[in-house]
Structure formats: structure tokens, C-alpha cells
Amino acid sequence: MGIKNFFSKLFKKNQKEPKSQLKTGIVFSGGGVRGLAYIGVMKALKEAGIEFDMAAGTSIGSFIAAMYAADIPIEEMEQKALTIRQKDFHNSKFFILPSKTDAFERIIADTLKGYNFENLKKPLCVVAVDVKTGKEEHIREGDLVKAIAGSCAVPGYFDPVDFGEKRLVDGGLVNNIPADALREMGADIVVSLDINPNRGFGTDSTRITDLLKASLRIMMTSNAVNGYIHSDYIIKIDLDEFSQLKITNTQELINRGYEATKKVLPNIFEVLNKEEADRNIKRASKKLAAIKKQSDKLDKMTKSLSRKEKWEYAQIGEKTRKEKEDN
DSSP, rough: OOOHHHHHHHHHSSSOOOOOOOOOEEOOOOOOOGGHHHHHHHHHHTTOOOOOSEEEEETTTHHHHHHHHHTTOOHHHHHHHHOOOGGGOOOSSSTTBBBOOOHHHHHHHHTTTTTOOOGOOOOOOEEEEEEETEEEEEEEEOOOHHHHHHHTTOOOOOOOOTTTTEEEEGGGOOOSSSHHHHHHOOOSSSEEEOOOOOTTTTOOOOOOOHHHHHHHHHHHHHHHHEEEEEEEEEEOOOOOOOOOSSOHHHHHHHHHHHHHHHHHHHHHHHHHHOSSOOHHHHHHHHHHHHHHHHHHHHHHHTTOOHHHHHHHHEEEHHHHHHHHHHH
16 A cells, blocks of 8 residues: 555544534424415525425415425415415305315315425425324325315315325314424424414304304414424414405515515524534434334224224223333
């Protein structure tokens, strides 16, 4: 070995390996048609040169997250949003008479132009609820259009959407800011968007529509806490004067999202420039992913059991619980 090659190898050996770049994710929360404000958010982020590695969304946020993951041009999103009218996606005149999602699915399919989970440019998680089991579903494969429609299916406003053996409804019922979904996918830094920061207020009205809306707001208050815990930063956009169910001023919604994001760009840059992810959050996220994996395995196993075997399995679980309590 020549002296030159010897010192060259020695130099490479003593050099430290460069740190791997932290994975980043963006979360689009639910909020009905207020979610059109996200187009302005993405416009501001694009202008600042900020890109995220993966995305997740609940309800309308799942549709916007899919557009982000497909890298649909902002101008195209804005143009499409400005042409959408209430009748284009909802054919029932009353809140308590739900509409089928067929028309809405056509809008989703037309916007995403043949994209599915597998050929999106960024990994995506759509969060919904399986109304058959009451369980939260983190969907990353299958029919993308159906998954989004199911995630957006607000009970009483849309009919549930069949997705394989599952029957999906609005993911906001259990997880309105699904930052934990991105932690499961390996995101080190998560920035979430909240278009309902003042959620949870009640109503003096006794009208069924007002009571249903207030009930949904109250439910979403508690499940939004989980999103705040798993997020490194939250972009809050106050849109209280805009309806969640009726399209009123699309351009103003987009402008609000744009301006709110521009104001906090320094904070976003600060979070994204972290050299190390929070160890506690990463540790909790790994545990969360492991628990969900075990839960999925148990679900698959118990489905194949007979009624007698299920009863025996339940008895074992009860015995184990009592033994832990005694100890």
C-alpha cells in the first residue's frame, strides 16, 4: 500500500459520519370548508421554500394533505377551489338529511387525476373512523378517493363510506389533529395546522342543527389535545366567522391562511432547523407504534376465533387483569 493511499484511508476512517437529516411532516386538521384556507398556507410555505417529507390529514384536511402529497400546483388548487359551489358536493338541503358522497368523490378524483397512495410523491396518512368498530383508522393504502371521502363523511351531513370491510366516517370524531399518525410514520419534526383554535363553545339554541354542531365542537376539543402533544409547532388560523359547512368567501379563506402562515414563518424555520428531535416525543412515538402493531395483530387473531374460543380468550384476559391488581 502506498503512503498516499494509507493516509487517505486513515483520514476517511477518522472522519465522523454526517448526521442523517431529520424527517419532517405536516398535519392538516379537520374543519369543514374552512379547510380551503390551507391553500393559502401551502402558498406561503412554497414561497418560503419550505417542504415537508410526509403529510397526514383528517376530514377536509385529508383531501388537502393528498393534494400536498401529490404536489398539485398551488395555482391549480386555488382555481379549482374558487369554482366549487355547495351543490357540487352536497345535494341535501338540510343538515339532518345526509347526502351521498358520490359528487364529492368526483371532485376528489378530478383533482387528484388518477393518483393513489402508491404513486403519491410524498407518504400520506388519511385518518378516519370505522363506524362498525368505533376505531380510529390510519389509512395508507387502498382506494385513495374512498379513503378521503370517508374521512370527510361528517355524520348527519354525509352518508358513511364503504372502504373494503370498513365503513368510514369523519376522522375528526376521534383525532382532529393527527400528529401521532406522522410520528408512527417516522417523522422527527411535526408541524400541524389548526383552523379551529377556539373550538368547544356551546349553544343556547335548542334547534337540532345547532345542538349537533355544538356536540361535534365539544367532541373535537378533547381529541385535539393529542395533536398538540405530538406536534413541535402549531400554526393557528382563527376562522370563527366562517361556516364549517357552507361555502361563503373562498378567496378570503385562502387569504387568511396565507397571511397567518406568513406571520409565523420565522417560528417554522426555527423548528425545522432543529438538529435533534425531542427524545421524549420520539420514545413515546415508538411505544405508540408498537402498541398499535400489537393491537392490529390481536384484532386479526381474534377475528378468526370461534365464539367459544373468544369467550376463553376473554376469561384469560380477565384473570390476568385480576392477578395484576392483586400484586
